[in-house]
Amino acid sequence: MTGPHATAEVMDAVHQHLPPKHDPFIDLVPPQGVRLTPRHYAYLKISEGCNHRCTFCIIPALRGDLVSRPVNEVLAEAQRLKDAGVQELLVISQDTSAYGIDVKYRTEFWEGRPVKTRMTELCEALSSLGIWVRLHYVYPYPHVDEIIPLMVEGKVLPYLDIPFQHANPRILKAMKRPASSEKVLSRIKKWREQCPELTLRSTFIVGFPGETEAEFQELLDFLDEAQLDRVGAFTYSPVEGAVANELGTAIPEEIKEQRLARFMEKQSEISTARLKRKIGQTIEVLVDEIDEEGAIARSMADAPDIDGLVYILEPGDLQVGDRAMVRIEHTDEHDMWGVLVG
Numbered sequence: 001m002t003g004p005h006a007t008a009e010v011m012d013a014v015h016q017h018l019p020p021k022h023d024p025f026i027d028l029v030p031p032q033g034v035r036l037t038p039r040h041y042a043y044l045k046i047s048e049g050c051n052h053r054c055t056f057c058i059i060p061a062l063r064g065d066l067v068s069r070p071v072n073e074v075l076a077e078a079q080r081l082k083d084a085g086v087q088e089l090l091v092i093s094q095d096t097s098a099y100g101i102d103v104k105y106r107t108e109f110w111e112g113r114p115v116k117t118r119m120t121e122l123c124e125a126l127s128s129l130g131i132w133v134r135l136h137y138v139y140p141y142p143h144v145d146e147i148i149p150l151m152v153e154g155k156v157l158p159y160l161d162i163p164f165q166h167a168n169p170r171i172l173k174a175m176k177r178p179a180s181s182e183k184v185l186s187r188i189k190k191w192r193e194q195c196p197e198l199t200l201r202s203t204f205i206v207g208f209p210g211e212t213e214a215e216f217q218e219l220l221d222f223l224d225e226a227q228l229d230r231v232g233a234f235t236y237s238p239v240e241g242a243v244a245n246e247l248g249t250a251i252p253e254e255i256k257e258q259r260l261a262r263f264m265e266k267q268s269e270i271s272t273a274r275l276k277r278k279i280g281q282t283i284e285v286l287v288d289e290i291d292e293e294g295a296i297a298r299s300m301a302d303a304p305d306i307d308g309l310v311y312i313l314e315p316g317d318l319q320v321g322d323r324a325m326v327r328i329e330h331t332d333e334h335d336m337w338g339v340l341v342g
């Protein structure tokens, strides 16, 4: 039912099929929207809310269940961003791999062709823009495996931000997270066999209520096995309203901090060793900044703000937003230093 009381809804429905023309005299916002990120990269939000009920998280209570944006709208926004000079799209949501579940993977039309509201099909379509596409917050569903061949073909960046949260089966169950650590490890092994370039970023929680020393040790052992490239870790924080607060004895702050330090120490060794393997390689980078000391760029393995940087000491004519080839000469735990090639 609709009518004059619902002008906005009617216009939204019309604009889904016939986007309004941009009028610089009456529109305050440019056609590509207003962004808080620099001109050469942009976040592309594909959905809101989440159907999972991880016990440490209150996002579903705050934002509700998953609502996916129609894929044609997402793609139209991506096209506008590219037209405005964006070189890298960072696909974000609360749960990127669940994209489209709520609309039963509905087929929409973009530029005259059918596209399913689904992560794999979205990635395929985004790849036609010819710019970097980076996936964030990918929940470890089985169909994530479908994305790896797209990475091998260079359609999306060989980068997965996939929060594993823990490795011990009892803790994962208490967190209401999927997958046993053996399964995760064998999937990581398979992904890397298929796509040796793959960068894996993950996040973990230490000091979950009731976490024993042995369970924490299992997490450290998992890090040794998994050899993840980039890792963020947090001590468990009892957010008001989170079910997990009632699930076991709270771990004293001091122990949580000690565990975090042990965790970070181990991961620091792993990240340093993994990055060192890049010395001597020539890699593509995207320039974020030019200052008096040179250019600051990022490789395909580095998302803005959370990962490392590539420093180029003699940047020549490089401009912000340029892509360039750099030979890596030095690395540390997070960052790389290199020289322009070609």
Ligand code: SF4
Residues within 6 Å of the ligand: 050, 051, 052, 053, 054, 057, 058, 059, 060, 094, 095, 139
């Ligand atoms: S942690 Fe992520 S997947 Fe789990 S409920 Fe929160 S938003 Fe959803």
